[in-house]
Every structure is written in C-alpha cells, then in structure tokens.
Amino acid sequence: MGLGIDPSVAITALIVAIMVVPMGCQRPQVVNLGAVFTFDSVIGRAAKVVLEAAVADVNANTSVLKGTELRLLMEDSACNVFHGSFGVFEVLEKGVVAMIGPISSSIAHTMSDIAKGLHFPLVSFAATDPTLSALQFPFFLRTTPDDAHQMSALVDLIHFHGWKEVISVYSDDELGRNGVSALDDELYKQRSRISYKVPLSVHSDENFIIDALNKSKSLGPRVYVLHFGPDPLLRIFSIAQKLQMMTHEYVWLATDWLSVTLDSSLSDKGTLKRLEGVVGLRQHIPKSVKMQQFTHKLQSNRSMNAYAYHAYDTVWMIAYGIEKLLNEGINITFSYSEKLLHAQGIKLHLERIKIFDSGELLLEKLLQVNFTGLTGQVQFGSGRNVIGCDYEIINVDKTGVHTVGFWSRNGGFSVAAPEIRQKHKSTGFVFDEKLGDITWPGGGREKPRGWVIADSANPLKIVVPRRVSFVEFVTEEKNSSHRIQGFCIDVFIEALKLIPYSVPYIFEPFGNGHSSPNYNQLIRMVTDGVYDAAVGDIAIVPSRSKLADFSQPYASTGLVVVIPANDDNATWIFLRPFTIGLWFVVLASFLVVAVVIWILEHRINEDFRGPPLKQLITMILFSFSTLFKRNQEDTISNLARLVMIVWLFLLMVLTASYTANLTSILTVQQLPSAITGIDSLRASDVPVGYQYGTFTLEYLTYSLGMARSRLVPLDSTEEYERALKLGPKTLGGVGAIVDELPYIELFLAERTGFKIVGEPFMHRGWGFAFKRDSPLAIDMSTAILKLSESRKLQEIRKKWLCKKNCAEKRDWNPDPNQLHLKSFKGLYLVCIAITVSAFLVYVLRMIRQFVRYRRMERTNSMSPRSSWSSSPTMRFRELVFDFVEFVDEKEEAIKRMFRRSEDSNNNPSHVVEVQEADSEVPRN
Known part of the structure; x- marks a missing residue:
C-alpha cells in the first residue's frame, strides 16, 4: 500500500493483460485467398491447375503458415469486365486477405480500382499492361514483367538487325494499345519508329484483316511486330500466308504471346509450316531442381507456360506475406464498410462484402518478400513489378521451335543463358553479343532487309533542283527530252548500282527555270513527305540535318571568298597586255611583212639576194628589227616603202598600246587589297555577293552577323563577273563573293581576273537527302564510300568539271585588262589592204614582163x-x-x-x- 495503488485497479489490469496476450498471438485456422481470372483461356487453363497445386504445396509445407490452412476461392471472369467485377464481389463476401488475378489487362484496370477502394492487395501473374502503375493503382502488384520490359527486349532485337521502321499489328484493347505505345517509346530511343499501325479486334473477320494487311504492303517497311493475347488459332499467320507475306522479304516478330500459345499446345506440321521464319520472345525460366520436381509432378499437364509458373510463385509470395503478418501478431479480421452498408444494390448485396482490416499492412509485407521460386528470384522493385526477367529468342522452322539466343537487360544478346554468363562473370570471360542461325520466312538464313524502298508501281520520287547556273552539277535539259543530268546525277546513279537491290525511281525537277530554287524549301518537301529523297548539290548543314537524313558526303566543300585578282605571278606578266590571240596575230604580221618586203625587194635590192640561208636570215631580221632600230637594209622599190610606212604605223600603235597597258597592270598590281579573308570581309562594310538559294545567306547573317542589307543575291557566273567588275562603290556591284568551293572553281575556270583570298571555312559536304530514318540513307552512304575507293567518283568529276578546268580552255574568256584583236581591227584591215595591193601590183607587173619575155623567146x-x-x-x-x-x-x-x-x-x-x-x- 505504500505505493498508493488501488488493489482493485491492479487486479483488473492483470486480468486484461492475461486475456489480451493469448488473443494477439492466436493464429487463424484458415486464411482465404481469392482468385478471379478467365478459366477457359490459354493461360487460365494452366493457371487454374498450377494455383491449386501451389496452395496444396503451401499447406503441405509446415515451415510456412505453421498450421494455418490457405484456402483458394476462385471465380471465373469469363474474359469480361462485368463478370470479373461480379466475381470479385462474390469472393470478397467470403472474406479474403488478398486477390490473385486477373489475366486480362482490361479487367485488371477495373479490379485495381476496386482493390484501391477496398484496400486489399491485388496480385496479377499475367496482366502486362504497362499503364497499370503503382501511382494510379497502389494496391496492384505484378509478379510478371510488364510489356515495357518486354518491348525493350524486342526493340534491342530490332536494333541488333539494323531495322529502322516497323509495322505493328496488335489487339485493339488495353493490352495491345498500351503495349504498342511502350514499343513506340523504346523505338524512339533507338531512333527508330512505327511507320504504320494495324489494330485488330477479336471480332475482326478475315476480310477486315486482309484489307488491313494489304494496306500495309503498299508501304516500305517489311518488319511486322505482333502483339496480342495468346491465340490458339494463329489466324494472322494463315491470312499472311494467303497474301504471300510469309516470303523472304518479310520479317515477323512476336511478343511472348506466341511462345505461350505454342508452349500450351502441341504443334503439328501444318502449324510449323505456317509459322516458318517467325521470331519471338519467351520468358526465360532458369533450370533448377525445384523446377524439375514441379514439372515432374505435373508432367501429365502439357499446357504449362511461363505465366503459369508465375502463378505458382504468386501463391507462395502471398503465403510468405501472410506469414510475416502473423509473425508480428496481426489478427486476420474483417469489417464492413459504412458506405457499402448503406448502398442500395439490388442483387449485388454490397453490404455483405467483408473488408480485410490489415490490407495495407499485408501489402507492405508483400513488397518486402524476397525468395527463390520456380521462375527465379521473386522480389518487387520500385514500380511494384517483379525485378528482372530475361528472355529467350525463339525461332520457328519446319522441324519445331528453337531457342537461338538469350536477352538480358544488362548483358544484351548471347547464345549462352544468363545464369551461365553470370557464373563466368567472375572469371572475366566475355561472351560475344550474337545470336544463333535464324531461319527467316521463306526458309532462308540470310537476314531480310526488312523494308522495300519502292516497286515499279510506286517508284521512289526524287526531287532535283532545276538549276539555271552551274548546270554542270545538276539541271534539266531544255529540249524535248527534259533529261536530268549533271555531276550529282551521275554520282547518284553510279551509287545505286552498288546497292544490292533494285530501287525504281523517278526524277522530278523543282524550280521555275528562271532562277535556281531555294534548297531549304527542297529539304522541307522531303520532310513533309511530298518527295522521298532529294538529289543535287545539297550542302549538309545542321539546320537541314534536323529535317532529313543525309548520305555520306560525296563531295567536300567549304565557303571561300573571291575578289578581283591582282596577279602576283610576275614571271610572265609582260605577256598580259595582249591576249594570246593578239600575240599570234602580231607574230604572224612580222612574218608576213618580212615575206612581202623580200618579194618586193628581191629583184632590185642586192641586200635581199644571195644564198637561200642568207636571204632567210635577212628577211626575218629586217622585219623584227623595225621594233628597235633603223634597218641595215634599205628598201628601194616604192611598193616596199609603201608597205613599210603602213607597217611602221601599225607597229607604233601596237607598241604604244602595249606600253600603256603593261604600265597599268604593273601599277594595279602594287595596290594591296583590303580584303584578305572572311575576317577582314566581315569587319568591312563592302557589299558581299552570295549565290541565291544556298545556305550561304543563312550562314552570313546568323553565324557571322552580317547585315542583310550588305548581301547581294547572284545567280550565275555572268552576274558574279559583272558584280565584281562594278566594284563595291557602284550600284549592283560587290567587293567580294562568298560561295562554296566547287562553284568558285568553275567560275574561276570560266573567268580570269579573279582570285580566292584566305583559307576555306565552314567546311561541309554535299550529300543526298532522305526522309528521316530512311534505311536507304545508310545503304547509299556505303555505296558512296565504295564509289570513292574505286576511283569512279574521280572519273565522274573529271567528266563534268574538267570541261571548264582544263588548261587549254581557260582562254575562252580572257582577262578584261588585256587588249583584244578587235581593238586593232581597223588598223589591221588598212595594213592588210595596202600590203595585198602592193603585192598584187608587183605580181601583175611580173606577169606582164613574163609574157613579154615568152613572146621574145618565140620570135x-x-x-x-x-x-x-x-x-x-x-x-x-x-x-x-x-x-x-x-x-x-x-x-x-x-x-x-x-x-x-x-x-x-x-x-x-x-x-x-x-x-x-x-x-x-x-x-x-
């Protein structure tokens, strides 16, 4: 009593403690576990047997639940959302701690909402819809990998074979639509895509499927990805075979629904022939003693599949969770919801539904479970999906279904099983990423291309620029044939010859024929699907690479600066005042005058007589010495003197003109240019010319910051020459031109008096543009590399571009500073007239004398x-x-x-x- 405690209170507390402790530790005799799924289905038939076997094994194992019986209460959802919901309520009335199922992803959405509302764990072993997320459905767990994981394996398989576009054929429900959405996401990561989707309903008749597949045949891709629920009839392959779509051109890839279908039934020869060449996925179940014992026990049941094994592990996982709950002294109790008690259900009797009071605690324990089951390690990740799952790559041929390799998320593809690779990991041995030999549709072993660019009925539409300048590169002939030709066209045609398949195509010129088209607009039309590709002198620049895929460059380019030239090579500068043609005429004039003077003086002038060699030397020296000094030989005849007067006058004019022009050239040569490259041009304020329609305008304005008002669009070599000659101070003139090197090389080959200053910059290349992710871009790049190695590319370049680059043709358009023959045309005509007249007078006199001489002889x-x-x-x-x-x-x-x-x-x-x-x- 010294403690001041009332004895009655102490006795009451002791009695309560004695009563409470035994009740908290008391285990129930029976724990009910619900299961709602479709009994009559490929997965359901096997799952029903396996769930019953799993419950029997749990009850037979004394280390789990320790005397508490696990009772399985199953209801058939009949593959219907309404029946599935009704089955859930039927099971809940009997008081279950958790629910297994369903198989259907559509029903899983509804059941997950019910589980969320009534707070009981819902564990599915077959609903793979990736949108069944833990955030939206916190009481939903999944003991099988979702389709996002499976699509990751499938996309790796697609990428492994180099395919870029696929056609998806799927069931038009939550399973198919959401699975294909996950496929699209995974393809995007690999820069691939679904080019066409074919949704099919379970109620689609054969004609509907035929029409849908025929539409897909008109497209380029030939890789088909099939994603359905298990289908024992395999209708899609029967119809594809009728449509000649099971040939060597096609690729058929199936998710694990095909392996589940094939594993759950015996395949006859007809089925194997129909499926020949199909490649699919199968969940990899590692070999273990536990698996061997289980399959031996159920060897009479031939409908086993991977999902059935997951169903077995699901029962054990729930049993371990219940065990954890009971070990913590949690009672299995149920209560009724106040809301359901007042529900006015007519036949559902919602007020009878028993809600497990410790549903959230059981969910927590399930998430902590970690054990080794039939399928391997069973453990949940952050998304409340089972962690990790490897896949087998299966291939069907006439003899059966074969495993050609394995896939794991971290290890990629290998011919060795993941558990074998894991054993060798510690030794440092690395397996090659490869697969075994695969039989493809048609029975061949050669990997299909996976796409068809075009056929004769639907050729590839290729747009080409209709250039009006620099037509050596690409243009349309202005005649009745309208043939497309040029350097770029020849490169494309030769590259196509190196691609190991036929590519029908048609060229379609773009442009008004009066000015060269805008190349950015050309690329946009390829991006928008108006054309399949663009061929021409198209520079590969970042802005265009965002819109289209380009081939390997077939020509290296770079921007250069061109200005009027001050020829720094003074070795032959003394020849520059006259054109080559005028020099030949002057030389010929000396020789003609020498011959004429010799003829006129030969009979009367002793200086022009003597041995032949002496006369020849005298004749030549007489003519050429008139340039420098008085001749040693004097002319005697009046005709010769007349010719000499005219010749000396012509020579005086030529000499004075030559001296004046050479002085001008030497003076200009000493004047340095203010423009020495792109940096000095950028710092100046002179007008700058650029080729209309090219990327040069974009680069000069956005990259170099030049004012658009300084930039003058030009569209031909004639305009280039005119603008440079006018100069920066004249309207329409420019101080320099910025353009790509190939164009400038042609310009300088045609026009002299201009030069490149500074080093080339903005190095780029020309390539062919294709639609995004077009497989032809890769094959074309390979062909261009082969073309370069065979020197065929150099031959094509010489054929088209040496027409103007050859040295013998560089004088077609001479230096504008040079004097032409036409400048002295009048003077030469006078000189020729007088010389010819003098010669004719002399000849006539000789003839008259000769006639007189003959008469004298006759008499x-x-x-x-x-x-x-x-x-x-x-x-x-x-x-x-x-x-x-x-x-x-x-x-x-x-x-x-x-x-x-x-x-x-x-x-x-x-x-x-x-x-x-x-x-x-x-x-x-």
Missing part, C-alpha cells in the same frame, strides 16, 4: 625551147618553173635583155650579140 629563132612536151600537165609545170626562174632574175638583167631584144628587132645584124647577151644573163 627568137635561136630559142632552145622549140620542142615542148605535148602533155598539158608537163607544159604547165614547165611554165611555172619558167615563171619562178624569171622572177628570181635581177631587174636590171631583165631590162637589159628587153633592150637588146628591141635593138635586134630594129637591126638584124645584131642578132648574134643579142644571143650572146642573153646567154650571159646572170642566175644569181
């Missing part, structure tokens, strides 16, 4: 030419020889001969003297 009785040949040809030849000999005689000797002939005619006694005089005519 002379002592003439030695009394007997001529009767042949006209011989007579003509003798006549010509006589004329040449006559012309070669000295003028003085000819005159003396004529005088003596006249004297002999007047005085016959002098005939002998005339003959003697004639015989003494010198022949020098």
